[in-house]
Amino acid sequence: MTILHIFRAKLALLVALLLISTSIATASLDDLDNIVVQGAVRDSTDAVIVGANIRIRNVGTGVAKSAISDDEGRYRIMLYEPGDYLVVANADGFMQWQGDLTVAIAGRTVSLDITLSPAGAADHVTVTSSTPSRIDTSRTVTGDTITAHEIEQLPVIDRDPLRLVFLLGGVADAPLTTSDLAEEGRGQFVRQTPEEAGLVSLTGAPATSNNITIDGLDNNDDRAARERIVLPPETIAEVQVITNQYAAEYGRASGGRINIRTRGGANTYSGDAYIYFADESLNANTYYRNARGLGRVSQQQRRAGGSFSGPLIKGKDFFLAGYERVHITDSEEVRAQVPLQSNPLFPLPAPNQPALPGSPVGMLIDEIPTPEERHLFNARADFNFSQSQNLTLRHDLLRGANRRGFPGGARLAETILFEGRNSYSLSGTHNAVLSPRAVNQARFQLSRLTPRNSPRIASIGVTIEDPGRVVAGAFTGSSSSPAFAREEKRLQLQEGLNILAGSHQFKLGADIQLVRSSFTDQFATGGQYTFEDVASFLDNNPSRFVQRFDTESRASNDVAGLFIQDEWKLRPGMTISVGFRWDNESILDDRDNFSPRLAMAWDPFGGDGSGRTVVRAGFGMFYNRALLRTLDDFSLGRTATTIDSDIDSGVLSVVRFPQPISDRSLIGRFGLKETEFLRRISPDLEVPYTTQTGLGVERQVASKMIATADYIFTRGAHLWRETNVNAPVLPSEFDSFTDYLLSRDFDNRPAPGGGRPITATGADIVRFDLSDNTSSTP
Template sequence: MKRSLTSLLAVAIFAFAAFGQQQGSVTGQVQDELGAAVVGATVTVVNPEGRVRTVTTSQRGEFTVSGLTPGIYTVRVAIPNFAIYENNEVEIKAGQRTELTVPLTVEGVQEQVDVDTSNQVSTDPNANLSATVLKGEDLEALPDDPDELEAALQALAGPSAGPNGGQIYIDGFTGGRLPPREAIREIRINQNPFSAEFDRLGFGRIEILTRPGADKFRGSAFMNFNDSRFNSRNPFALNRAPGQTRFFGGNISGPVQKGKSSFFVDINNRDIDANTIINAQVLDANLNVVPFQQDVQVPTRRFSISPRFDYQINDNNTLQLRYSYTNAKSENQGLGNLTLPSRAFETTYTENEIRVTETMIINPTTINETRFEIDWENREQIGDNSIPTVNVGSAFVGGGAQIGLSFNKETSWELQNYTTTSLGKNSEHAIKFGVRLRGLTLRDRSENNFGGSFSFINLDSYRNAILGNDFPTSFSLTTGNPEQKVSQTDVGLFITDDWRISPGFTMSFGLRYENQTNIKDSLNFAPRLSFAWSPGAGGARAPKTVIRGGFGIFYDRFGENLTLQARRFNGSEQLSLLVNSFDPDPVRRAAAIALLQQAVFTVDGVTNVPTAAQIIAALPQSNTIRSISPELQSPYMAQVALGVERQLPFNTTVSVFYIGSRTWHVLRARNINAPICPEQVNCLDAPRPDPLSGDIYQYESSGVLNQNRIFTNIRANITPRISIWGNYSL
């Protein structure tokens, strides 16, 4: 079976040994299990001093590395979809050629066990010891559930990921729903953090590679079961609530056309009958305070199926297709603590995702990869908004859910074209460049708070309102057009170069440019620079220390959700009205109290609710507007890192890094129509800049964020099957 290289391909040939010394060479052919030549495999040859030479196999699967000084070498062969081959005792003799036949097995047959198979330090940009690589049996330690798996990976990424958390890439694509654990081949976290290939902050980047098909039919199945009979009683519940979790699934893979194509299908189903406890206080028919305690079952259902198809078009081209379908439903959402059953709502979610990747070997040193993804997501919520919500402080929240019929329908797409190459056969430069285009169209319908919400300070105030002796502290109401549409497109271009200046010093530098619609800021250039220096490399003994450092600019995007809010609450599409009994202006306060006293409360609900027309007529300033500053700029972070990696005895490595960052143009919402009080006297009656409008919250990029951290990572491969690793940040 032939495969082409889909990961980074570097051709870095070191200088010859000392002049006049007789040298040897190694040559061979890489084959799959059927004896077919494997094209585009990366062959790495490491000498006893740790010096590395890398070549790729030809169209006949052959490779040759010459100019080698006599000694014992390590030969490693890697290509996606196959297990890594490694031979640590390849002897090179003076004036002789060592011949090898390298058999590769499909990844599904032979998996690696160690979190990181090498405990040796290296100046390779992708070999930073602060990275975590999980594959093979290490994946079994992770949660089965995709939601819990994502939380675990975000925890592994650590706080250095920044305020937005780690960015997840699945088979090179940005975001998307996490595949089940059984469909994952490898996970990489924090690898090569200053690469210009990626837009987001490198520390905290999570890359996930899914499994390909196998050359023989194989499959697996699992089932997890949990019942509430094995759980203790919630101390706030009278009885132990019934509950159950049923999680089952499996996968199957095999060939479609022997030696040409294969498939992998993963199916999962999760049913959770959880429960929540309502522990509130309400009034009975005689207006006495009585406790309200109830166990409410919260059922959730989720089903997913994800088939993948791999096809080798010819010796130089391969095609990968992946489809993913997810359907989920949750009932009795929004309940618990003080929230009563009347506020329950239902959520449904469906997603259809198609991903296509085509890889082409242009020549032995150049690989081109084109990826395309299209994704359809639909989220719907249904809840009662025909009656107002009544929020009584420290007692209960009742009435309607204020959801109505709401949905969020998003169609997104992503196109990538990346090329990896070198400057020639004997070049010390590994170059990668490419472009990424992304776009989305969002239709969003929100009836949130269309029924209105009353607020009371406490239960006594609510009781007095029923008796006609008090009124709510506030009432909010939303009205207008519930549906809005937003489109957004962004582009990213990059070029990066890994330059091995000497056996012990590698420098990587690159430049990235980004732009997006919906804001005017367009000059988003992001330079990246990093280095790795290994003192003593190239000498008689392998180096044990690597010093790494780097600097980079990372831009963030202005999300489509903020554009949606600005369009929805622009002052005319939807009105967000507030009646406040504590309004500092005495005239507005009197009008607000009159509207609040209009409502008639009983233990069963409320009638004579103020309408939007009444509120606008009495309080023209009650509407809250949201807008986008015309000077808004993309947030960007400048990050610097410096650290040391050290190889210790007993297969142990440790790394310590300082990471400092400063973020400019942090997004925030500021009330630009807040009352102005120039003399700091009698501020309650201070005028607004626009006296005819209420609060106007404008999204602007005026914030600054500073962050300094010390990050420590330790790893020990105690046995071939036992690895211990951990990290600590300060």
């Protein structure tokens, strides 16, 4: 069965689950998305009122939700987004009660008690606006939220909202990051951060161990341990950071979680447009360029876009769409010595500078544009079928191409590598209120990510070494840093149930993901010819030929996460959360990933109803996801084969410049399986995990000021590392290898193949000597 067929079958299964969600529910209702308003309705004598109707209407959209107070006078209403709300309460024999409610942050529980007055002369009672405490004293997880207002007002470099997470406590930059280093210009390169280094470290956990989501659905690049796509700030409502995820509903992260909650439309049409322009004249010069007497790196950046939102059906259905284009101008200079004569089998551009007398080459100097361009489109639609059911659909699309990695110099223009990330996703969330005490949530996502760093042309690669090195044709990188093309497909299904039973709130759920990844190492796959000098090139007489075959690796990872959790309101101001989770990554033979979770939230002043102080404590085990980059690197050599004339010189007698090898029978004759010298994966490799223990206090000291103090202990286990299984073993009688080498002479006589085992010098005996007067005795 193909991947497409699997995706279609699973999507059909999800549609069926959505249709029957009013009777069956099996997965997570994520508390990062919704807002719960709850409280009690009483009369002026503090007696509970049964059967009161409480209606909460969103001022911006007009969408309303209502509930009836139960036998204890209590009500509970789930809202889908922060905003300004009008609350209306009615009961027979009582005046109508109206109040304004402002909810600033999603993923919170808001307490709102209502007191109704007996019916009299007045038709209704209106109270002043209410802004609840910014602290949720029943919330057991630790984290914070960056609101839409903060995203709009705070300056963000590159307009990347994820950079704002560094304003929060417990957040640190990833090790080896180069994200904030200045550009030094042509020919000056800083060693790049490893692909799988991650983005941020949350509360001391590895930067590769975070789960990045959009509206609760996966937004990870499982190979690179980074986000798949970043949305423009205009389309984002909140950036939510969970630094200690003690709730059992959170998985695939041994560190923390970053969730981007998107904006929806409102009851009026609105839009905005923007243009940002940056020029090197507005930048400071770098230290090293100043030291070398160089000016600023020439560069211009243009960023333009906008968003538009409004109602599809007023008071019912809404939409929001956004678009952004980024264009960064750049260029590099080619300064290559190319042959004066042309090879008709592989023509090179002619030199444009005068050649020295008697020289076979002339200088080619050319300015090559190397721009970067990205197009980002995203759209969201919200459909409110009734007070108990709504559906949100979202589409994200990214297209990017980047030539700025081209170094110029001796590489001709056709050797430019096209770098970029294309991403596509379609997702949906369906909420169904089954009863006043049961809520179901179903989600799905289809996504496709295609990063690349590929040649611009389909051709062989050519290198001429002398008198001046020049690289032409298709450039495919090096064996350590190859050109590549990869694809990551994902189908994600979530189903969730949230049930209230007395003072208990039960959550149970599942998260299923089917991840299909492919990686193609393009180094030398089209064939590479090397010539010692120009004369050899003109005579079609290469000194080396290399071509690699079957360099694609494929990885399938079926991910399953199951959990059950009980949040028990032990008494007013005290919530205990107990949960249990099981995670499975099929790509590894590791099936016992069970993780307990225990947390507490205690308001020491809960009796006064202020809700401004909370003490939190928790313990949990958290399993990370499998990093596909590591597994791909170890598995690629299972199929890859190299034909190299440096290994078997007979190759040069069968290849004909400028043709690559197309006869696969030559692979069996000259090919060398790369499994003979590549690394291996341990058969008992396990998913890494952390154990976290925390204790903290949070206090709202003013209307817009919160003070927190936390102690967090994080311990990692089963962290992946490389081990040299062929490493030499130090004899027990020596303290170091230096002592061992100094203790004896070593045989250096020629081996049967002709080479010497230690050094190529003619000495048959080698002695290591660290004294000031080194002995001349061999």
